[in-house]
Amino acid sequence: SQQGEEDPQALSIQEGENATMNCSYKTSINNLQWYRQNSGRGLVHLILIRSNEREKHSGRLRVTLDTSKKSSSLLITASRAADTASYFCATDADAGNMLTFGGGTRLMVKP
């Protein structure tokens, strides 16, 4: 079962523009994480936001969490061609020992 669902599935923007990806989930969580995956390679952790946090920053990344709407967004500012990748959100179910990933958003940043 997929706990997190990303939206949109694919996003194409020009270099310098901002990219926003959204993640919705179904049950209560302890934390939500965002990962990046370059084509065919392993996922790389970007940022973790806990259920009692509303916003978190890391460099050009900004993550928000709205537990009332069960949703999160990842904003990449001033995008670069090197940001081209798939981005996944992952959530822990409130009860259980698994981290569940969404289907991902494929981001293409055109130079």
Added chain:
Amino acid sequence: EAQVTQNPRYLITVTGKKLTVTCSQNMNHEYMSWYRQDPGLGLRQIYYSMNVEVTDKGDVPEGYKVSRKEKRNFPLILESPSPNQTSLYFCASSFGEWNTQYFGPGTRLTVL
């Protein structure tokens, strides 16, 4: 260098021929897990392990086995592979099941 390694990286095999994909981490992580990634289905967890000798099923465990005899190693075993197990497999480890996951580079398996 902290890392998760997987071997082999690429494997083409035939139906029914037992195979093992190894996974090793050097970060002393308690939690390790296996995922498969398929187009349109995202990452799905196969098995996970909370610590040595403690393993449990994920979302899609059918056709797979795992073992955790040592903290650093978590091999994935396909006793009788079938074509529907053709996929990209990732091993991951972390200090806890809900903490940052460190992923291996992936193993691309094709079962003919």
